[in-house]
Amino acid sequence: MKQFDYVRPATVTEAVAAAAQPGAVFLAAGTNLLDLMKGGVSRPDRLVDVTHLDGLDGIETLADGSLRIGALVRNADLAHDAEFARSYPAVAEALLSGASAQLRNAATVGGNLLQRTRCAYFYDTASRCNKRAPGSGCDARDGENRSHAVLGWSESCIATHPSDFCVPLVALDAIVEIEGRGGRREIALVELHRLPGDAPDRESVLEPGDLIVAVRLPPAARGFAAHARYLKVRERTSYAFAVVSAAAALRIENGRIAEARLALGGVAAKPWRARAAEDVLKGVAPIADAFQKAARRALEGAKPSGDNAFKIELARRIVVRALTLAAAGTPARIPALPASPFASTSGALHV
Amino acid sequence: MSELILTSAPAHLRHGSNIGQPLTRRDGILKVTGQATYAADNHPPGMLFAVIATASIARGRVVSLDVAAAKRHPGVVDVMTPEHKPPLAIDPEIKTNPFVFRMEVLQSNDIRYANQAIAVVIAETLEAATEGAALLAPAYEVQPALVGFDAGESFAPPVVGVGNPTESHRGDVEAGLAAADKQIDATYETPPQYHNAMEPHAIVARWEGDKLFLDTPSQAMVMARGRVAELFGLAPEKIHIRSPFLGGGFGSKGFLTGPQILGVMAAKLVGKPVKLVLRREQMYGPVGHRAPTRQRLRLGTDGEGRLTALDHRARTVSSTFDDFYEPAADASHTLYAAPAIRTSHDAVRVNTGTPLFMRAPGEATGSIALESAIDEMASACGMDPLAFRLKNYAEVEPMTGRPFSSKALRACYEQGAARFGWAKRPLQPRQMRDDAGLLVGWGMGTATFPALMFQAEARAAIRRDGSGVMEIGAHDMGQGAWTALAQIAADSVGLDIDRLDFKSGTSDLPDAGIAGGSAHTATAGAAIHSAGAAVIAKLADLATSDERSPLFGAGNAGVIAREGRLIRRDDESRSESYAEILARAGVAEIEARGTGAPNPAAMEQYAMHAHGAVFAEVKVDPELGQVRLTRMVGAFAAGRIVNPRMVQSQLFGGMIWGLSFALHEEAITDRRSGRIMNANLGEYHIPVNADVPPLDVITVEEHDPHVNALGIKGVGEIGITGSAGAVANAVWHATGVRVRRFPIRIEELLVPS
Numbered sequence A: 001m002k003q004f005d006y007v008r009p010a011t012v013t014e015a016v017a018a019a020a021q022p023g024a025v026f027l028a029a030g031t032n033l034l035d036l037m038k039g040g041v042s043r044p045d046r047l048v049d050v051t052h053l054d055g056l057d058g059i060e061t062l063a064d065g066s067l068r069i070g071a072l073v074r075n076a077d078l079a080h081d082a083e084f085a086r087s088y089p090a091v092a093e094a095l096l097s098g099a100s101a102q103l104r105n106a107a108t109v110g111g112n113l114l115q116r117t118r119c120a121y122f123y124d125t126a127s128r129c130n131k132r133a134p135g136s137g138c139d140a141r142d143g144e145n146r147s148h149a150v151l152g153w154s155e156s157c158i159a160t161h162p163s164d165f166c167v168p169l170v171a172l173d174a175i176v177e178i179e180g181r182g183g184r185r186e187i188a189l190v191e192l193h194r195l196p197g198d199a200p201d202r203e204s205v206l207e208p209g210d211l212i213v214a215v216r217l218p219p220a221a222r223g224f225a226a227h228a229r230y231l232k233v234r235e236r237t238s239y240a241f242a243v244v245s246a247a248a249a250l251r252i253e254n255g256r257i258a259e260a261r262l263a264l265g266g267v268a269a270k271p272w273r274a275r276a277a278e279d280v281l282k283g284v285a286p287i288a289d290a291f292q293k294a295a296r297r298a299l300e301g302a303k304p305s306g307d308n309a310f311k312i313e314l315a316r317r318i319v320v321r322a323l324t325l326a327a328a329g330t331p332a333r334i335p336a337l338p339a340s341p342f343a344s345t346s347g348a349l350h351v
Numbered sequence B: 001m002s003e004l005i006l007t008s009a010p011a012h013l014r015h016g017s018n019i020g021q022p023l024t025r026r027d028g029i030l031k032v033t034g035q036a037t038y039a040a041d042n043h044p045p046g047m048l049f050a051v052i053a054t055a056s057i058a059r060g061r062v063v064s065l066d067v068a069a070a071k072r073h074p075g076v077v078d079v080m081t082p083e084h085k086p087p088l089a090i091d092p093e094i095k096t097n098p099f100v101f102r103m104e105v106l107q108s109n110d111i112r113y114a115n116q117a118i119a120v121v122i123a124e125t126l127e128a129a130t131e132g133a134a135l136l137a138p139a140y141e142v143q144p145a146l147v148g149f150d151a152g153e154s155f156a157p158p159v160v161g162v163g164n165p166t167e168s169h170r171g172d173v174e175a176g177l178a179a180a181d182k183q184i185d186a187t188y189e190t191p192p193q194y195h196n197a198m199e200p201h202a203i204v205a206r207w208e209g210d211k212l213f214l215d216t217p218s219q220a221m222v223m224a225r226g227r228v229a230e231l232f233g234l235a236p237e238k239i240h241i242r243s244p245f246l247g248g249g250f251g252s253k254g255f256l257t258g259p260q261i262l263g264v265m266a267a268k269l270v271g272k273p274v275k276l277v278l279r280r281e282q283m284y285g286p287v288g289h290r291a292p293t294r295q296r297l298r299l300g301t302d303g304e305g306r307l308t309a310l311d312h313r314a315r316t317v318s319s320t321f322d323d324f325y326e327p328a329a330d331a332s333h334t335l336y337a338a339p340a341i342r343t344s345h346d347a348v349r350v351n352t353g354t355p356l357f358m359r360a361p362g363e364a365t366g367s368i369a370l371e372s373a374i375d376e377m378a379s380a381c382g383m384d385p386l387a388f389r390l391k392n393y394a395e396v397e398p399m400t401g402r403p404f405s406s407k408a409l410r411a412c413y414e415q416g417a418a419r420f421g422w423a424k425r426p427l428q429p430r431q432m433r434d435d436a437g438l439l440v441g442w443g444m445g446t447a448t449f450p451a452l453m454f455q456a457e458a459r460a461a462i463r464r465d466g467s468g469v470m471e472i473g474a475h476d477m478g479q480g481a482w483t484a485l486a487q488i489a490a491d492s493v494g495l496d497i498d499r500l501d502f503k504s505g506t507s508d509l510p511d512a513g514i515a516g517g518s519a520h521t522a523t524a525g526a527a528i529h530s531a532g533a534a535v536i537a538k539l540a541d542l543a544t545s546d547e548r549s550p551l552f553g554a555g556n557a558g559v560i561a562r563e564g565r566l567i568r569r570d571d572e573s574r575s576e577s578y579a580e581i582l583a584r585a586g587v588a589e590i591e592a593r594g595t596g597a598p599n600p601a602a603m604e605q606y607a608m609h610a611h612g613a614v615f616a617e618v619k620v621d622p623e624l625g626q627v628r629l630t631r632m633v634g635a636f637a638a639g640r641i642v643n644p645r646m647v648q649s650q651l652f653g654g655m656i657w658g659l660s661f662a663l664h665e666e667a668i669t670d671r672r673s674g675r676i677m678n679a680n681l682g683e684y685h686i687p688v689n690a691d692v693p694p695l696d697v698i699t700v701e702e703h704d705p706h707v708n709a710l711g712i713k714g715v716g717e718i719g720i721t722g723s724a725g726a727v728a729n730a731v732w733h734a735t736g737v738r739v740r741r742f743p744i745r746i747e748e749l750l751v752p753s
Ligand SMILES: Cc1cc2nc3c(=O)[nH]c(=O)nc-3n(C[C@H](O)[C@H](O)[C@H](O)COP(=O)(O)OP(=O)(O)OC[C@H]3O[C@@H](n4cnc5c(N)ncnc54)[C@H](O)[C@@H]3O)c2cc1C
Pocket: A025, A026, A027, A028, A029, A030, A031, A032, A033, A034, A035, A050, A071, A097, A098, A099, A100, A103, A106, A107, A108, A109, A110, A111, A112, A113, A114, A115, A116, A162, A163, A164, A165, A210, A211, A212, A213, A239, A240, A241, A242, B682
């Protein structure tokens, strides 16, 4: 392996300082980063291991009703927190639809947000990739690209952000708390990831040294608990990234949609919040027609970046289905096959 | 490796004979406690680590390597390159026999496929060797890669598979099609697939003077030893291979691969033991794979749904430097009674590692196309797919007219269909939904695989204490050879399995042939059976010719061996234990050898195949196109079942491979670079537990007096045939969409809603 320094800071401030050096990266559970290092895709000079920092692994309800999730909370622990799953069922369902039980037991909240794309050309160091080697070109553009982006892509990069967790989070207006060299600040999660433009290597708005310390769900996010679902179409029943996914959350009052939240996964370089579609749904009855209309609106401006035109139609259908499922009501228990079109299959064992 | 302690307690039941008992794996405890020594678990003192550097281009040559940078890296001991390597005794390009395949062992700087070895870094640690390999920073002269079915001029290969004719026919196919009442003409595509055994190819090589000790997984140790012997100019007896356990092989460990030979060369170069283990992504190239196919099937039927003609043409690919051709079309030789059948193959050469044998080579690829086409034809005739198959049931082998040595396929159809509830299947597609509104479809396929026999030897002995020994260099790939062969061995010498010392898994033992072609239990079993019979015959000679024995005068045919005693057949009150016989004769041990081999006369006379019928239920989301298998029943007739538990596992495994073939598995090749873009188990999809519903396997009684002395047909590969087609046909039945390119993708099922 390439030689690198390994530091284990004792405090958040030390961590930020250590990671602000050129060539330094944070190491959380390493389920993504270490794979990238083994493949020579990432070749950091310094790993700043944050897993021993105190106070970043709590789940707490704040006075104003917000929920604050520490950046080191494990994906599985969060999903299996009963109070969390009751209040934010679509988020729990998304978490449980991701990766495998072993990976979820290890992966952290912060790492999940900042996991890198699964574009095969990004991983293949012999390929040209503007994200890995700025200016080298994009071999995905004319390559095997049926799983690439249909929204927000540019000629320099057509990769998608693969996280499931992020999709319901952006729908619910999650906020990211960041500790940087200039102290603490916070931004909306929807602002965290950048679209590629002509600088796909700059994937987020974070600056060197910026540490995500927590993710916060604002008080209003609880209001959707009765009608919130995550739906993820994939190439096998479990342990696969989304082809396309959607999170739908509704607040239904007197038979009408008081407020809708909708986001798509697997379609763009960031979790894709579909505000225009949400607007269409405001105040209308939760019926198929409205959902169809919202779906069309959500995919407005979508265009294939390769052999992936099907993803646009698939995304529309997923939106309709996710909204339909949300309208029908959150199930009492997260289905055995979370977020799966086969979630209703009886007799399935929990994965 | 110390002596293996194989356990037979506590789950063993036994009522009389061993054969037929569902014994649990005798190596099971070793495996679940981590004590089973796989090749890479060996660490001889002073061992170094070797890591291969691989080509990132598919065609061209290496023009420079930064060997100095690699050597400067702390811990790196040496870097083996085409310019710096121990010489081989013969050019590895020379095919000294048909079972020699060419390999890349640093003989030149040419690159013939991506992931080919271009150097080997040997270091004190795995990490140092890995980084050393990364520091080599090769520069290439790149040539355009040949990729895909249309990469170049196609040609008719001289033979396909193992010596099968490229083209075969019986009757006049064109006339049959012209006279047909209904016809279909459909083209199916199957992708490249990689074996992906859990255990990567690994070798620990240690030279001691001119002796060579190898720990490496092998499905054919004696053949492997022969290859090492010729490459290094050694007498075979100087080479000792241990391969007690394989973490799967599926054909990829049938021949020694280039990387394994590189491990031996590296050990020679540095004069120390060396371990070389492939990384997962390095298994996509030098260890064989299943070639992609494009298959065109034309079928005709008369007014009553009887086939008039079956034309099956397969295009496949091979490497630019060697010849192996997936015999996909030959799947049409044995199953359906068409009066006119033609099968043919052509191929193009592409920049790939040579495709080789992968679980049911030819049968699997051919089966999914043939079973799909049969399903399409049944539907065109308005017939139930089972009724259609029964109407075209082959009473004799269609291609040759030979009778079958045994064929219980009708019973497979009946029992499988009954268990599945097939009779309730609506004829038309897209008729069934479950409570949640998911489309439900039922499909079936016929399974078939030839009952093969190779050559094997075994040595049996009875010891002074009355215990037995059976020696055979057999291969346990996980299928359960340690158990099933020991069962045969115990019966062959009339001993309780725990009184028998079953020695296996090393190359110094008698040659068990190859563990391939689903023929290992049959072939090694036959050798064991005959060795056992021979040693018992010798023991009987001793006893019956000794007037002090109660068996005196009973004659050879007059005794039977049971529970450690020879018993007079016509008077069971007269018997003598093995120990008594040997003690009196003053013999420490009595031994005999036996062989297993095909019977050419029987092969001439009979067509020998195992058969089966697979029924599958899938559910498909009507709008979203995602598919899930929900039920699968397979009924198989494969002659004698030596161990029902192991056999069931083999059939389950095969059926899951069939599911994988239909819905999941595919190596995605970049059409420009020829590199495989999903060479890892995250993205090369195979079914996970959630994809596999409870499976139901029925083994149908079948007695075959012709295949071999024990009547064994083999079960290793048949499970994948039939199953893939059954799943694909179920998808059609659920959706009304006929997908002819595998695996079936979500986008194909996104019909306008
Ligand atoms: C085979 C496989 C299948 C998978 N399938 C799915 C799936 O279906 N759905 C899905 O959503 N995900 C999937 N994943 C991805 C998985 O969710 C991520 O690997 C995981 O969430 C990353 O978390 P980690 O703690 O291991 O992060 P690490 O690998 O340690 O870090 C990831 C990145 O985040 C940065 N980072 C980590 N923590 C912080 C922080 N607090 N502040 C700033 N930067 C930080 C690191 O520097 C690094 O760049 C899969 C992964 C694998 C290997």
